[in-house]
Amino acid sequence: MATDGTIAIDVRDAVKRYGDFTALKRISLSIRDNEFFTLLGPSGCGKTTLLRMIAGFEDVTEGAIFLFGDEIETLPPHKRPINTVFQDYALFPHMTVIDNVGFGLEMRGKSKSDARKRAGEVLEMVQLSQFANRKPAQLSGGQQQRVALARALAPQPKVLLLDEPLSALDLKLRKAMQIELKHLQRDTGITFIFVTHDQEEALTMSDRIAVMSSGELQQLGDARDIYERPRNMFVADFIGDTNLLSVTVNRVEGQSATCRLASGHQIACDAVEGIAPGAYVHMSIRPERLYLSEPGDGYLSGTVLENIFVGTDITTIVEISPDLRLTVRTSNSDRGAQGIFAPGTAVAVHLEQGAGRLLAD
Amino acid sequence: MAGGGTAGGGPRTDTYAPVRLWLLLPAWVSLTILVLAPVSMMLVYSFLTKEFRGGVIWEFSLSAYDQFFCNRGLFGDEPCSIEWTYLLIFWRSIWQAGAATLLSLAIGFPTAYFIATRPARQRALWVFLITIPYWVNLLIRTVSMKFLLRDQGPLNDALLGLGILSEPLSIVNTNLAVQLGLFYSYLPFMVLPIYAAVERYNFSLSEAAADLYAPRWVILRRIVIPAVKPGIVAGCILVFVPSLGSFLAPDLLGGAKTFMIGSLIEEQFKGNAGNWPFGAAASMILLTMVLILLLIFARQQARAGNG
Known part of the structure; x- marks a missing residue:
């Protein structure tokens, strides 16, 4: 972890309400630059809501979100230099793998040929070069997962959001991807925000973990902290x-x-x-x-x-x-x-x- | 592998073979009675000689097709030159039906998208509302359309009242009136297939595109429309094909200049001034055109599927 104390994402007093239901109850947390940060909690704890608020898919009922000091919570998703790896991958079914990966680059104004060139490099990074001209439906789940990752990394976002990206993979592949993701984060130097309900996955991969439940932040710390010094009943029971x-x-x-x-x-x-x-x-x-x-x-x-x-x-x-x-x-x-x-x-x-x-x- | 190889390969006897024939019988009967017989009858009639008071004489003749395609002068004794009258009617029909289809698409797509993006419980209600007007007979709906569009009708009254127009717009008896009539007649056939396609659409694709810096209209053009294209194509065919052969809207809302193929065919069988073989021939030509259209669609679908 090569943090120099710069804050990549700063969530301040963020509240999310859907009618009478409060999904997030005033959460504040700072995610450091170049950090592998995990939002961990059971389903319905608000972790995905928080991630979607950072991506821009959900508006913030109250509070603010800063990206390297710039307030972003009112920007539409396409104006935030943040990319997401979706849980169901959300690959464009009618486009080839390379066009999927190049899409973000093209949208950022790169020419079609430049986008393809850079997409090719990113595909190489995730070892999928030989599948460049296939359609997503012709790939296995694990390969689709890598394409989704490549597509989100290609435009070199400032922050990468990962919404339970490994949950559809079998155990062995999931373990391999955990290590690969960790390496990818270290090599690219991009801040990763990873959402999972799997505490073991969180402990394995993260620099720091935010444990959430019922829309509240329960504890924030590194893996050892959370495991050995749980702050409350929920954390002690949920982790391990x-x-x-x-x-x-x-x-x-x-x-x-x-x-x-x-x-x-x-x-x-x-x-x-x-x-x-x-x-x-x-x-x-x-x-x-x-x-x-x-x-x-x-x-x-x-x-x-x-x-x-x-x-x-x-x-x-x-x-x-x-x-x-x-x-x-x-x-x-x-x-x-x-x-x-x-x-x-x-x-x-x-x-x-x-x-x-x-x-x- | 010796001995154990019989299970997987080799011809297997079809357990259902004897029953299958009987189970398929209803399908074959209805196809024969409802499709094969009428079309064959029409095909045969188109090659017969006309009887002057309607009906046919059972004598082979190409004169129906000759009349459609050949201009043989006032007395019918000149060599064949292209007869433009009916081709022009065909062309006008295609144009009118095409315009009505585009109009339906322009209104139908946003409508379908709107319905498909409502909460699941409301969608059924919206679909129901869309279909309510279609419980009323087509003739009555078309007459009502004429009433709405006429010079002193509610549409013109409203436009005049709002000060948008200074004098009433004459819509009835124009191409526009026919297009509006066709559009209104077949709109649900556009909305429903597109609705079904949009409902199946995975909206996280739109989120993914937005996440990758695509503004809304780019998402619509490059992600949503390609994904729901089968629904759009189906909707267009379902509106275009019946519009092409329609005669109620052109008869009631159009004038002499908006004569369409459906009206031409209708006239051949009405009263005793008609020409049955000619009507049958025109129907066969229309049918052929529609078939070609559907083949193009099927091939395109197959290609998209292989993609």
């Missing part, structure tokens, strides 16, 4: 797998705190600003930060209910008390050292240092 426990804060001492589970167990955790002793809050513990051992010396003791093999990991569900079950994830490579505890076995559950994270709401 987690154990959510209700706890009462016992004691706060500087950076660390002690909490009590409903079952009476005591757990050490990180303190969070604004949470005082006596507060009844939620705590998030990632399954991979818990580990199991023979019973007797742990903080928590329980019984193994089930082992689930998920390829790289084994997920073990441990019952601590009738109303508290913990999910523990063990890497498959650790199996030899640690052993698998068969269902019905009594085990002790340990927390890594700082694994318990108290959530603000």
Whole structure:
């Protein structure tokens, strides 16, 4: 990431209402130049609405959007130097691949031959040169996806918007495209704004992630921030797998705190600003930060209910008390050292240092 | 591969062969009775000799076609030179029908686009509204059109009242009146196929084009129209073909100078002054023209499909 602090897109107090329904509730965020930025959230969270407002397909009910300092929210889409990769690709069916890619260049006043030349170069970049004269219908889904990408990149936009572009691809192709997109972003130096509901995709690709839900920004930060220091229940639950426990804060001492589970167990955790002793809050513990051992010396003791093999990991569900079950994830490579505890076995559950994270709401 | 090769290749017996013939029977019967028989009858009649009080004498003759294409002088004894009378009527018909088609397209396309871009629940209502006038008999609609267009009619009253005109515009008995009549008669045939095409159109293509710096009219010309072209072509054919053979609008709204092929044919079969073989011959020529038109369309569609 080669940011020099320049802001590419600045969304200020943006509100979007459709009649009585508010799709976006006053969102402000700044997207840096040359950044791979992801809007992440479940469907209906407003991420696509925000993207479409930046592209110009939706008007802004209140607030403003700036592109490198210029206010753009009142400009029609064809006057914004921003291009979009659409979820359904939206390739022009009656035009050849090269004419699709050259369309934007032609519209920006390039001659037909110049547009074709540049389109050819971009097609080369996405390794589709041999399909230049085909129609979109003659290409596979993955190839169409690349054409859509090439078409949006060809006019060298200041910002590229990607609306769940990988959702129609199968898993293997999607993984390959994730890496390719990331490289493409780095090589072109164009700011990418990527919309997805797939948290793993977001964590893999993004410099920074904005987690959204019900029209609100829940948390903004890099992948580690979001995963390891979720700000609230929604983020902790939406990003990755987690154990959510209700706890009462016992004691706060500087950076660390002690909490009590409903079952009476005591757990050490990180303190969070604004949470005082006596507060009844939620705590998030990632399954991979818990580990199991023979019973007797742990903080928590329980019984193994089930082992689930998920390829790289084994997920073990441990019952601590009738109303508290913990999910523990063990890497498959650790199996030899640690052993698998068969269902019905009594085990002790340990927390890594700082694994318990108290959530603000 | 030995032994296992019979499943995929080789001729397979058609399980439905015995039933298929019976299931197709209704289609064959209706095609024969409604299409093949009348057209054959007309073809045969066009090669017969006319009876003076209408009807035919069963005697082979080329005189109907001769009358259409050949001018043999006042007494019919000169060598064949081109007869312009009927070709001119044909040409006028094409021109009138073409103008009516363009008018329908100019009004019909925006109408269809408007309907197709309404919320899904409203579209059915709009389509319904478009078709309401067509529950009324064509003759009555055409007479009403004459009433609307006449010198002291509501249209002229309105234009005069608004001060747009200083004296009434004479529309009735002109080509324009006929074109307006044809346009009004067949407008839904333009609107409905275009509506169907626009409804299927993927509007994210328009967004993609706007995103790629295309202003609105460029989007319309380069993206929307090519995508809905089959609907436009179908609409044009559905308006042009019946307009070409129409006789109500030209008879009621036009004058002597707006005589069209439909009226010519109609006259040949009306009362006992007609000439049946000549009417049949003119019909066959019209039919041939329409067929050629449809073939061009079909080939164009096939090419677009292969694209």
